[in-house]
Amino acid sequence: MVLLPLGVLVLLTTLLGIMYLDYVADPEKNLHDFPIALVNRDLGDVADSETQQRVNFGDQISEGLRQRVPADKIDLRMLGINEAEQQMRLGQLYGAIIIPSDFSKRLSILGMGSVIPGDIQQPIITVQTNPRTGAYATQIALRISNEALTAVNKQVGEQLTERVNAQLTQQPGGPPAPELSGASRIVLAQPIQVITEEYYPLPSGSGQGLTAFFYALLLLLAGVVGAMVIHTMIDAQLGFVPTEYGPWYVHYPPTPISRFTTLLIKWGVFVVAANVIAGVFLLVGKLLDMPIDNPLALFLYSVLAMTAVGVTGLSTLAAIGSAGLLVNLILFIILGLPSSGGTVPIEATPRYFGWLAEFEPMHQVYLGVRSILYFDSSFQAGLSRGVWMALLGLAVGLVLGTVFTRFYDRKGLERSNILQD
Template identity: 70%
Template sequence: MWLAPIAVLTVFMALLGTMYLAYVVDPEKNLHDFPMALVNQDVGDTVNGQQVDFGDQITEALRHGIPADKVDLQVLGINEAQLKMQSGAVYGTILIPSDFSKRLGILGVGSVLPGDIQRPTLMLQTNPRSGPFATQIVTTIGTKALTQVNEQVGKQLTDQVRTQLTPPGGGSAPELTGATRVALADPVQILIQPFRPLPSGTGQGLTAFFYALLLLLAGLVGSMIIHTMIDAALGFVPTEYGPWYVHFPATPISRFNTLLIKWGVMVITANIVAGVFLGVAHLLDMPLDHPLGLFIYSAFAIIAVGITGLSILAAVGSAGLLINLILFIILGLPSSGGTVPIEATPEYLAWLAKFEPMHQVFVGVRSILYFDADYQAGLSRGVWMAVLGLAIGLVLGTFITRYYDYKRLQRWDPSRA
């Protein structure tokens, strides 16, 4: 009586602790296939009669300097990079402007001649709509890589200036002033700018995750409540509130028809709850550019999760509570990508994200809230995976309950009907 619940709870909590701690303990160590773009717009320049292209040199330095086993650095054109940023396909972009070589050449000459000059710039664009943690990782990776590039360019530029100052007949070049050495050692200005900043009321990119979590909980908890309360009303389980206890006579109804009733209640409840969530978001001044699309997708996601959860409960009974918690919560939250991006979690979580419901709901909600309901930004995946989940739930529930009914494994005693 006491050993079984202790053993089940221990195993359950061990799985919970492993999954939740593993994905947050060391994201940098777990980094893999983290998508970033590199755009080189530098057109080059002529310095001392020679054509130079520092943009190409920096591109090669970044490709070799950024670890390929951790970061998927994609060399793209500006238009393609912006399209991928708009759809969340990349988390950040390193941009080398068209006048980079020209400004760098002017800096080399201007450091020893009077006149006003402007430092060349390298831009690091973050994508805040991909989430705050993804932005932090982009900033860390980009700043580290560009700082190393800046040091290399500074050494190269210093050597170039000293070579230019060396007398034609030989001899030593004049000593550079301290200010000149400082300017040449740190020649590039690194600018960090957000691409399409999020408006206020988005929780710095976390509202999509919590909204998706609400939808998942509505389907999961809803399926448990509907399953229990309808079974109680039909007399299959007792009802107890405080000291009040009642156990109605079992209703002579098939398992399949019972499940149909639960499914119907779930569909009605999903639409009501989706409207409630939308109303709460509106009252809290949460930006809602596509309220109708969010309502429809929310109701559909709740229905898919709820019907699948009810089918599992119909198939395995009370054990379905644990199965649903493991499927939708324990495995779902760490693999959702809502807080820590999938590319910064252990690879087995990335594998789970391919089919775990929480990730599919999250990318669908994020697309509606942050990416103008763009199908390429995850809405297409969110919709079709919800369709697949709903189909699995319907087929599973129909097959298993009809099979139980065929085998006359009814939940009521015919002799007492």
């Protein structure tokens, strides 16, 4: 009475503590394969009008970024602007560093403008974030980009200052070379202006990219809790378990019905419930002014995801009884939430979370919901994987429940009290 529940509870909470604390303890230490694009559109500029020698500062900065960005943590992808934008639209990039086509030209003009009067424009590098991949992913992309660009900016500033000083001293037979003013030295020391902007900003009511995670969490909880409620209440109505209402105790006579038929009834009730719950969630979202551009797709996917989770949960309970509650809790909740990637990106968690994300239902549901809410229901943005994995989970649940209950029925293993027998 004491040791068994105590042991189960200790093991369960230990697993819970490891999964959830390891998930958030040090995301930057666990950073790996974090995708950021580097787009170099710089066309270069003529460094010497006599020799027509060209210089391309964009290539130098790209090389500097490749050296400074840790390859074991960041997946720095050298992409063209069109490919980078496509991957941003599909949620395959967390950010992009864009060097414009006139970067070298502006940098050269800045160097000349430090000693020659005239209007100049500071060269710009743009850091684009992808807010639809989540607020935490955006912060990581910004920090990595800013750290790398700060170091590169300092290096370019030193080179530009040396170049301007060399040009000033190369005036033989002429008047004394002018000296750089203090203001010019400050500008040349940090010549690059880094601009941060959001690519495809989220509309208001999106919770800074968290509504997809919490909507997916609602679907998962509805599936798990719904399976538990339907399993318990139908068993009570069929007389297999007692029901207590405060001081009142009810235990109906057992109904002569097979295990497989009982499971079919539970599956049917859950399918009906999934359609109703999906409509309720959609209505609540609309009442809260949550932007939902494709309500039909969200409704249909919600029904599919909840049905897959609920059917599998009911089959687990039918196969192993009350112990199925613990299995469902571990499978769908304890292992599912940290590996979902909805708050902290998978690339900022320990690598075994990435392995869990390959099959854990929460991650698949999150990808499907995120695609519908943030990426125009694009199949390439995760909806395809979300749908197929839900169908696979549903098939597994149907096969699991059918095989076990039919086996029990054929063996004559009726639902009865083994102590009384």
